[in-house]
Amino acid sequence: MTNDVEQGGEQEGRRDFLKYVLGGGLLAWSAAVLYPIFAFLKPPKQAEVEVTSVKAGKVSAIEKDSGMIVRFGNKPVILIRGADGDFRALSATCTHLDCTVQYRKDMGLIWCACHNGRYDLNGRNIAGPPPRPLEEYRVIVQDDDVMISRKV
Amino acid sequence: MKPLWKRAYDWVDERVELGGLVEFMGKKYVPVHRHSVWYYFGGVSLFLFILQVITGILLLMYYKSGEEQAFESVQFITSKVQFGWLIRSIHSWTANLFILAAFIHMFSVYFTKAYKNPREITWVTGMLMFFLALFFGFSGYLLPWNELAFFATKVGTDIAGAIPIIGKPMLVFLRGGEEVTGATLSRMFGIHIAILPGIFTVLLSIHLLLVQRQGMSEPTHFGDETKGEMKTMPFFPNFLLRDLLLWLLVLNVIAILAVIFPWELGRKADAFGSAPAGIKPEWYFLFMFQTLKYIPAKISIIDGEVLGILAFGVAGMLWTLVPFWDRQSERGGRGRFVTYVGIVAVLFIILLTIVGWLS
Numbered sequence: 257m258t259n260d261v262e263q264g265g266e267q268e269g270r271r272d273f274l275k276y277v278l279g280g281g282l283l284a285w286s287a288a289v290l291y292p293i294f295a296f297l298k299p300p301k302q303a304e305v306e307v308t309s310v311k312a313g314k315v316s317a318i319e320k321d322s323g324m325i326v327r328f329g330n331k332p333v334i335l336i337r338g339a340d341g342d343f344r345a346l347s348a349t350c351t352h353l354d355c356t357v358q359y360r361k362d363m364g365l366i367w368c369a370c371h372n373g374r375y376d377l378n379g380r381n382i383a384g385p386p387p388r389p390l391e392e393y394r395v396i397v398q399d400d401d402v403m404i405s406r407k408v
Numbered sequence: 409m410k411p412l413w414k415r416a417y418d419w420v421d422e423r424v425e426l427g428g429l430v431e432f433m434g435k436k437y438v439p440v441h442r443h444s445v446w447y448y449f450g451g452v453s454l455f456l457f458i459l460q461v462i463t464g465i466l467l468l469m470y471y472k473s474g475e476e477q478a479f480e481s482v483q484f485i486t487s488k489v490q491f492g493w494l495i496r497s498i499h500s501w502t503a504n505l506f507i508l509a510a511f512i513h514m515f516s517v518y519f520t521k522a523y524k525n526p527r528e529i530t531w532v533t534g535m536l537m538f539f540l541a542l543f544f545g546f547s548g549y550l551l552p553w554n555e556l557a558f559f560a561t562k563v564g565t566d567i568a569g570a571i572p573i574i575g576k577p578m579l580v581f582l583r584g585g586e587e588v589t590g591a592t593l594s595r596m597f598g599i600h601i602a603i604l605p606g607i608f609t610v611l612l613s614i615h616l617l618l619v620q621r622q623g624m625s626e627p628t629h630f631g632d633e634t635k636g637e638m639k640t641m642p643f644f645p646n647f648l649l650r651d652l653l654l655w656l657l658v659l660n661v662i663a664i665l666a667v668i669f670p671w672e673l674g675r676k677a678d679a680f681g682s683a684p685a686g687i688k689p690e691w692y693f694l695f696m697f698q699t700l701k702y703i704p705a706k707i708s709i710i711d712g713e714v715l716g717i718l719a720f721g722v723a724g725m726l727w728t729l730v731p732f733w734d735r736q737s738e739r740g741g742r743g744r745f746v747t748y749v750g751i752v753a754v755l756f757i758i759l760l761t762i763v764g765w766l767s
Contacts, residue, residue, distance in 0.1 A: 298577075299585045329679045330587060348682070353713075354557050354566040358682030369683040370563055370699060385713075387705045 280390040303331065309396075309405035312345075316400055323359020323366070326404060332356050333393055333404055334366065334376060345393035345404045346379040366390070430622050437644035439626045447515035447624060447647075448654055448749040453513050456506035457612070460544075460660070463499040464601065471551070473597040475590035478553035479676040486673060487645050497666035498762070505662065507692050510538050515650060518730070521737040522625035528731040533615040535728040547600040553593060555684055558677035561596070562588045563689070567700075570714050571721075589679070691765070695757045696720055698764035715748055727753075 307329035318324070321339040325332045325348050334348035336359050346366070348356050355370035364381040365382070374383040379390035396403045410418070420426060438447065482691055485492035514534065518524055523531035546564055547718040549559045565588065569579030584591030626638075641647055675684075689697045699720075703712035724734070730746065737743030 270635060297581055299580065302585075325680050325682060350683075355562060355565045355683040355687075356681065366498050368561060369685045369687050385701065385705055387711070 287391050309403050312395075314400050315402055318343075318402065321361055325356065325358075328393070328404060334359065334390075335395070335402065335404060336366070340379065343395040343397065343402055344377060345395045346375075347391040347393070349390075350386060351388040351390065352383065352384070357390070364398060377396040421668040427637035433644045434621070434642075435622060437640035438624050438637040438643050438647045440641050441626050442626065443516075443520055446520065447514075448651065449509055449513040450619070451651045451729060452529050452654060452658055453506060453509040454612075455617075455658060456502050456509055457608075458505060459502045459659070460499065461605070463502065464497050466495050468601065473551075473594055475553065475593060478551060478593055479673075482552040482673055488671075493665075493670055494666055497670045498662055500671035501665050502671075503548060504691070505658075507541055507545060510541055511692075512725065513749065514538055516752060517625075519747060520625070520627045520738070521734070521743050521746065522627075523731040524734065524737050525731070526704055527618070527622060527625055530615055530618045530732050533611045533618075537611050537615065538607060539724070540611070541602055542692065544600065544604050544608075545692065547596040547604065549690065550593060550596045552598065552673055553677050555677050556674055556687060557684045558588060558679070561689055563591060564693075565592075567713070567717060570717055572714065587679075591733060646733060686763070691761060694764035698760040698767070 276330045310326060310328050310333075312318075312324075312326045312335050317334075318337050320337055320341050323334055323336040326335050326345070327333075332348035333345050334357060335343065335345045337343050350357050350368040350370065350373055352368065352371055352373050355368050357366050357368045357373075357375065360367040363374070365377060365394070366379070368384070368386070373381065373386040375386065375390055376382050379392055381389050382388070392407055394405045394407050396405065410556070417426070438444070467485065470481060470492070472478060472486045481498065484540055486496055487493075489495075517531065519536070534610045546561075550561045565579050568582060569575045571578065580586065582595065583589070584595045687696065696716075700713060700716045703716045705712050709713055734746045736745060
């Protein structure tokens with residue numbers, strides 16, 4: 257009798273041991289299958305050329321009181337020439353939900369069509385949902401060329 | 409000599425025993441009462457889904473994914489391919505009507521409390537299909553790679569990115585990178601034509617199998633209204649023929665819509681162009697979009713946007729789980745609380761959709 261019980265206990269122990277080994281093995285196996293899938297889905301970081309400044313155009317070709325989107329690396333930058341002829345450059349990515357803003361001559365400010373966000377010409381968020389001002393860029397006029405560069 | 413179709417039937421029957429199935433179909437009845445009309449919307453949703461599969465496969469014959477080709481290939485479909493304009497217009501129209509039919513189907517099931525025991529699984533699979541339908545709409549919207557789609561995808565994925573912790577990885581997963589680019593288009597294409605249809609088909613099979621197996625639900629107070637007299641109609645062929653007749657009508661309506669109001673393609677997306685004035689999300693996202701506008705940018709330390717998204721997430725979850733917390737209908741009550749919640753939800757959706765449409 258006692259022998260049986262002991263044997264039963266021993267068997268139970270063996271069964272538990274097998275359960276953990278097989279269960280753990282299954283878990284590890286699942287991880288080994290799933291990890292490459294998730295890793296595959298994560299897009300690899302692509303080497304980007306660090307852009308520090310771009311040539312936006314010629315002073316003579318840009319009208320007064322107008323705005324244009326300039327490609328700065330892979331980001332859009334809005335270059336505005338005020339009625340006074342001064343240039344200013346700001347990030348064109350709305351701080352609200354990532355849309356691209358535009359210059360509105362009639363309002364004299366920067367406007368985002370997606371959710372009616374408004375910024376003044378210094379990039380300050382003055383109305384609508386944008387939570388932060390637009391990042392400023394530096395504009396340098398060299399002879400007739402307009403250059404935009406990141407503010408340091 | 410038996411006719412050919414009879415011999416063919418016998419040949420199959422001998423091997424897989426169709427008898428039980430035929431007997432089951434013959435014994436299936438659909439209750440007839442004053443709410444019976446709602447039974448048709450499930451069938452209509454199913455038909456619209458089938459239409460989407462067929463027109464979607466047809467479009468695949470010419471559609472090309474990729475930043476340089478997507479817009480041009482849709483242009484090619486609508487201008488050069490014979491009946492291409494029709495197929496594309498039907499696909500777009502049906503997408504919208506499918507979501508509308510699913511909305512009606514869902515609310516009718518909700519208000520008649522058809523989700524209660526033993527149909528919880530049918531309800532949950534239906535809700536999951538509804539969310540997939542919205543994702544179908546969102547992913548398909550980008551495929552023509554036009555201006556509106558480009559910014560809608562930017563905004564939509566940015567909203568997903570605002571969710572705490574999982575938001576950022578989700579944004580990168582959906583966009584295939586940090587920005588909306590050709591990589592996003594490839595992802596949405598894969599999601600739209602492979603991942604979603606696969607999952608949807610599994611859920612749909614479970615959903616339909618359960619509907620057949622458990623039969624149509626009767627409204628809670630069916631007994632009271634008819635004093636125990638239950639009028640029914642055989643599913644086969646009476647109900648099925650009505651279903652098919654309605655499908656025929658729906659197809660005609662879609663054809664008329666597609667011909668008179670062909671779906672526009674708009675202008676090609678330009679990653680370095682401003683968002684065009686008058687941009688709006690699709691109507692079925694409008695109520696959420698409009699709500700987000702009313703929430704202040706900051707509520708104490710939390711972003712208003714994040715709070716809104718979380719609120720919609722919780723509301724959707726509670727809605728999906730209604731069979732598990734609606735104890736009142738379960739006990740045979742009328743479940744007035746659930747009904748009021750539903751009425752508020754319907755009014756909220758309709759009101760904000762209208763406001764969003766007009767603003």
